[in-house]
Amino acid sequence: MIEVWHLIIGNPVLNVLIALSHLLSGEFGLAIIALTIIVRLISWPLTKRQLNSTKALQDMQPKIQELQKKYDKNKQKLQQEMMKLYKEAGVNPLGCLWPMLVQFPIWIALYQSIMRALATTPENLLDLAHRLYSWDIVNQAIPLNSHFLWLDLGQPDPYLILAIIVGGTMWVQQKMTQAPAVDPRQASTSRMMLLMMPLMFGFLTLMFPSGLALYWAVSNIIGIITQYFVTGGWGYLKLGSPFSSTPVKGK
Amino acid sequence: MPLILVSCISGGTQSARGWPGTTVHDGIIYAGSTDGRVVAINSSTENLEWSYSMAPVTAPSSGLSCGQTSAPTAIYGTPLVDRDIVYIGTYSGQVLALNMLARSQNLTFPQQRYGEWNWDCPIDNAKSNAIVADLLLSEDAIYVSSSNGRVYSLDKEFGDLNWESKILDEKHRKLWTSPVIQGNTLYVSTYDGHIYALSLEMGELLDWYFESEAGFASSPVIDEDTIFLGSFDRYLYAVKIGSDLPMWKFPEEKQAGNWFWASPIVNEGIVYAGCLDGRVHAIEAKTGGKLWEFDAGSAIVSSPVLMDNLLIVTDESGTVYVFDLSAELEDEAAPLKTISIGADVRSSFCAQEGLVYIRGEDNWIYVVDIDRGTVSWKVSLTIEE
Numbered sequence: 001m002i003e004v005w006h007l008i009i010g011n012p013v014l015n016v017l018i019a020l021s022h023l024l025s026g027e028f029g030l031a032i033i034a035l036t037i038i039v040r041l042i043s044w045p046l047t048k049r050q051l052n053s054t055k056a057l058q059d060m061q062p063k064i065q066e067l068q069k070k071y072d073k074n075k076q077k078l079q080q081e082m083m084k085l086y087k088e089a090g091v092n093p094l095g096c097l098w099p100m101l102v103q104f105p106i107w108i109a110l111y112q113s114i115m116r117a118l119a120t121t122p123e124n125l126l127d128l129a130h131r132l133y134s135w136d137i138v139n140q141a142i143p144l145n146s147h148f149l150w151l152d153l154g155q156p157d158p159y160l161i162l163a164i165i166v167g168g169t170m171w172v173q174q175k176m177t178q179a180p181a182v183d184p185r186q187a188s189t190s191r192m193m194l195l196m197m198p199l200m201f202g203f204l205t206l207m208f209p210s211g212l213a214l215y216w217a218v219s220n221i222i223g224i225i226t227q228y229f230v231t232g233g234w235g236y237l238k239l240g241s242p243f244s245s246t247p248v249k250g251k
Numbered sequence: 252m253p254l255i256l257v258s259c260i261s262g263g264t265q266s267a268r269g270w271p272g273t274t275v276h277d278g279i280i281y282a283g284s285t286d287g288r289v290v291a292i293n294s295s296t297e298n299l300e301w302s303y304s305m306a307p308v309t310a311p312s313s314g315l316s317c318g319q320t321s322a323p324t325a326i327y328g329t330p331l332v333d334r335d336i337v338y339i340g341t342y343s344g345q346v347l348a349l350n351m352l353a354r355s356q357n358l359t360f361p362q363q364r365y366g367e368w369n370w371d372c373p374i375d376n377a378k379s380n381a382i383v384a385d386l387l388l389s390e391d392a393i394y395v396s397s398s399n400g401r402v403y404s405l406d407k408e409f410g411d412l413n414w415e416s417k418i419l420d421e422k423h424r425k426l427w428t429s430p431v432i433q434g435n436t437l438y439v440s441t442y443d444g445h446i447y448a449l450s451l452e453m454g455e456l457l458d459w460y461f462e463s464e465a466g467f468a469s470s471p472v473i474d475e476d477t478i479f480l481g482s483f484d485r486y487l488y489a490v491k492i493g494s495d496l497p498m499w500k501f502p503e504e505k506q507a508g509n510w511f512w513a514s515p516i517v518n519e520g521i522v523y524a525g526c527l528d529g530r531v532h533a534i535e536a537k538t539g540g541k542l543w544e545f546d547a548g549s550a551i552v553s554s555p556v557l558m559d560n561l562l563i564v565t566d567e568s569g570t571v572y573v574f575d576l577s578a579e580l581e582d583e584a585a586p587l588k589t590i591s592i593g594a595d596v597r598s599s600f601c602a603q604e605g606l607v608y609i610r611g612e613d614n615w616i617y618v619v620d621i622d623r624g625t626v627s628w629k630v631s632l633t634i635e636e
Contacts, residue, residue: 026422121266121267122267122270122327122383122427123266123267123268125427126512126527126552126597129509129510129512129527129550130527130550134485136484139465139483139484139485139506140464140465140483140484142465142466142483143423143425143442143466145422145423146423
């Protein structure tokens with residue numbers, strides 16, 4: 001099973017990453033950025049679906065908030081009414097999750113490729129030999145230069161710079177999509193989640209090889225840009241709810 | 252979240268276990284073990300003579316584990332014996348000289364400088380200065396390739412630094428290949444595709460160097476005035492010292508199926524080279540023409556060894572192939588004997604008086620009797636708690 005995974009996804013991604021490194025003057029950091037962009041472009045149809053679902057949910061927020069106020073004491077009724085609302089609007093609340101799940105194998109392959117390609121120990125370098133294609137462009141790039149800017153891509157960033165970038169961009173991306181909740185308990189949970197994920201990823205950046213953190217940072221930045229253009233703005237990043245000034249229409 | 256989970260499962264940490272080689276001197280087998288020890292085993296009694304444990308390496312944790320992690324010091328090189336001293340380099344960046352007499356006489360150990368002594372020369376304890384390649388001994392010095400990109404010359408008696416070279420591979424820093432001496436010159440190959448010539452006395456770069464598009468994977472070997480070494484572009488190179496162009500590249504037409512990772516050996520005008528694609532090649536040293544080849548089916552990670560008229564090759568799956576070089580070997584050669592030790596092999600091995608001494612990846616030493624075609628005896632290098 002593992003070999004099938006490497007044959008179909010892992011090794012192709014690994015070899016493309018190394019080939020890109022050779023094309024980009026042996027800069028593995030640039031190769032990680034380029035491959036992240038390429039993967040984002042390939043998965044664009046899925047991303048677009050995900051963002052459209054997110055936007056549809058954002059557009060429905062005034063109605064959802066109204067329902068939340070109306071059925072504050074009756075959770076069961078609230079759920080029923082919300083499901084009815086989703087059905088009428090033709091929106092699946094889980095619609096934004098499926099495209100994300102489909103993309104996971106690609107992200108995993110990308111992560112594994114970064115780790116394998118850097119071959120920081122002799123064992124890793126020997127293992128890499130069995131995974132490379134016989135392309136000249138790949139063989140001439142080996143072994144890779146793990147230094148990029150101030151980073152050794154095989155080691156965690158010794159400074160806080162990358163952790164701040166990863167955490168910061170993740171917070172922005174989340175803030176753009178996270179609708180303010182009316183229920184105080186829900187609002188508190190949302191606020192905590194909004195802080196927890198960026199903090200956690202910032203913490204992970206201090207422990208994982210910076211090549212992976214670079215991928216997280218680039219991926220977040222691309223996410224913010226695509227979200228900005230697809231959803232038509234900064235979403236909930238602006239202070240307060242973008243819908244607060246919109247009169248709520250009751251049914 | 253799944254990404255984080257997968258990150259933890261599939262290789263957030265990349266540990267170095269080592270693949271120390273074996274050597275035999277005066278009836279004693281010397282080897283490193285994967286639990287960070289140098290071990291001496293009496294080949295007659297099959298008993299442990301002595302073992303020296305190195306301090307474990309502590310490093311900041313990587314991945315999701317917290318705090319510091321401790322791991323045995325990894326060894327990739329083969330112990331070298333000169334007079335009564337065993338020399339070895341470690342992945343923690345140290346060169347050790349162990350006095351084997353002191354060990355066998357149970358004297359206090361280690362002692363420094365005088366009397367029954369040993370020394371360890373900390374080039375640097377940082378992982379970035381790890382020693383992966385075999386050490387090289389000359390009459391009065393030890394030459395060390397370090398993962399900081401420099402070659403060091405140390406006084407053989409006391410470990411004092413004679414000289415250090417400039418950084419030879421700015422791009423990768425890793426010098427994981429051993430240097431080789433000819434005359435008053437030290438030749439070093441690098442992962443950025445250079446062969447450099449250094450003065451043996453002072454370590455300064457000499458005028459001649461060779462440059463290739465791809466990096467060199469194996470340590471260089473010199474025969475007469477030609478350097479033979481494997482490259483990451485899947486060719487074996489023959490480079491005449493002083494020339495800017497390779498004398499030949501092997502295979503002549505299509506590249507091999509993988510890297511020539513192990514150093515080749517040269518004997519009577521023939522180069523014997525193992526490839527990670529599982530093939531063993533016999534090549535005419537002057538022309539690069541193929542004499543014969545054999546497909547072992549599993550990667551050849553260790554360099555071949557000669558014993559009298561026998562060429563001994565091990566593959567990664569632990570099969571030992573013995574070729575009779577006095578026989579007429581055809582295009583597709585057949586081994587005289589094939590013996591399986593039942594464990595993977597990545598380390599350098601040695602052969603002496605009809606016996607082959609191999610350290611398996613299971614951390615056992617296997618002694619193979621070539622005449623009988625079997626494993627004569629084996630001993631575990633792992634200390635049982």
